[in-house]
Amino acid sequence: MSKKKVIIVGAGPGGLTAGMLLSQKGLEVDIYEKRNIVGGRNGYIQAGEFKFDIGPTFFLMKDVLERLFTICNRNLSDYVKVIELDKMYHLIFDNKRFVPTTNFEQMVEEIERVFPGSSEGYKKYIERERKKYDRLIPCLEVPYGNITDYISMRLVKALPYLDSHKSLFDVLGNYFDDDMLKICFTFQAKYIGMSPWLAPGLFSILSFIEHSGGVFHIEGGLNQLSQALAKVTEENGGNIHLSKEVKEIIVENGIARGIRLSDDTTIWGDYVIINADFANAMTKIVSKENRRKYTDEKLKKMKYSxxxxxxxxxxxxxxxxxxxxxxxxxxxxxxxxxxxxxxxxxxxxxxxxxxxxxxxxxxxxxxxxxxxxxxxxxxxxxxxxxxxxxxxxxxxxxxxxxxxxxxxxxxxxxxxxxxxxxxxxxxxxxxxxDGATFNLGHNMGQLLYFRPHNEFEEFENCYLVGGGTHPGSGLPTIYESARISSELIMKREGISIS
Structure with a gap:
């Protein structure tokens, strides 16, 4: 029996992760990328002798990507050099400089140096946010294709920690009185392109992820992560086609059948995965007649970063x-x-x-x-x-x-x-x-079931990966979106991901 063919639109981190996982499990994978390099916003710019990451520069939750490489019988450390930063970053205000670290004792000392009397709040922050993290992360690791997916013990256990009725800034008020110190634990809302005063309180786990799990650099830049994903995909027999712009998703009788390139070449497949920027893809490569939910008018009304x-x-x-x-x-x-x-x-x-x-x-x-x-x-x-x-x-x-x-x-x-x-x-x-670098906004009305689904709602055999689908923006969650969508395809094919 011939292999099932998966066509992936876009060689960003989501598309490459899906390509790596699906090719590892024996599916035929072809990735089509408009640019002449892989990575999308996780790619690089070469300016003369200098090389720059285009977008992400913080590598967080490295265990997420390590697990995906393990699924593919690989070690991430064989493909990239990971460097942990002892001092996470320098935060510079008009009259203060604060240097957070992952070392708990040193962090307590640093808080007392810059914000005297506030370290007890930090200890409470670590204690409660750890519980919050442990309960929320499992909720982000599964798809929300049906409203009934909310009926689960995972969400029941997480409910007391969602803080959905508070802003992120208000949640940090549970721990700290000094507004400047609150900013040091809420500026991370910018990772998802939002305001700390508007972002839902559940995103207090963003700073906790840094303080508990660390901040890492990749030698050569974070673009090397996408290079590594591409390498494993090709080692598995997957194909990456650069400088190949997709003009249209071909849909017949409510089923995605393939793609049409800008040179009018037609590629047929069994599944199509869209890794392109969600709203841009809807308006550029999915015809209006195939968009009943995500019309141009609906897209304009959605919130963006x-x-x-x-x-x-x-x-x-x-x-x-x-x-x-x-x-x-x-x-x-x-x-x-x-x-x-x-x-x-x-x-x-x-x-x-x-x-x-x-x-x-x-x-x-x-x-x-x-x-x-x-x-x-x-x-x-x-x-x-x-x-x-x-x-x-x-x-x-x-x-x-x-x-x-x-x-x-x-x-x-x-x-x-x-x-x-x-x-x-x-x-x-x-x-x-809209130049919204961090994709769709992460307000409560655009999370979980209310975010575009991993298994696309508009037509069959089409799946989404990237920051515009569940779980959301940021490299770790983009990797997770690819795992979730890949698992949905594998389930249909009777393949176990483990």
């Missing part, structure tokens, strides 16, 4: 005093977040993140040089900001902030390469709907 303004700077020196991960907060952080959420204001005093991996990773730039990555959370394109007009001025504003607030006083004189990505670029060059 913020966007980001990016600088990738190759310089001829290394700023040894600048840590690996650094977050510089606006003087009025709440006001800054409100500007971001409005989608129509270019912040004059932005918060920004500086990634300086060359202090520990010498593979990203020539000797004595470094690859600096700068990210500014900013409104998505739905607010109508003219980024072609704003781009150059905002780039200069950020360079000024790097030279003043970040202390890189001579930065401009050392720049050899610089690349910029605006929200407009995310939308039109990276195929991200």
């Amino acid at each position: 913020c966007s980001t303004f990016m600088l990738y700077i190759g310089i001829d020196k290394i700023y040894e005093e600048i840590y690996h991960h650094n977050i510089f907060f606006a003087n009025d952080y709440k006001h800054n977040v409100e500007e971001i959420v409005s989608n129509s204001i270019v912040p004059d005093d932005p918060s920004f993140y500086v990634h300086n991996p060359s202090v520990i990773d010498k593979t990203l730039a020539p000797e004595g040089k470094s690859a600096l990555y700068v990210l500014v959370p900013i409104g998505n394109t739905s607010g109508g900001i003219d980024w072609e007009a704003e781009k150059e001025n905002y780039k200069e504003k950020l360079l000024n902030l790097l030279e003043t607030k970040a202390g890189m006083t001579d930065l401009r004189s050392h720049i050899e390469e610089i690349r910029v990505i605006t929200p407009n670029d995310w939308e039109h060059k990276m195929d991200v709907y």
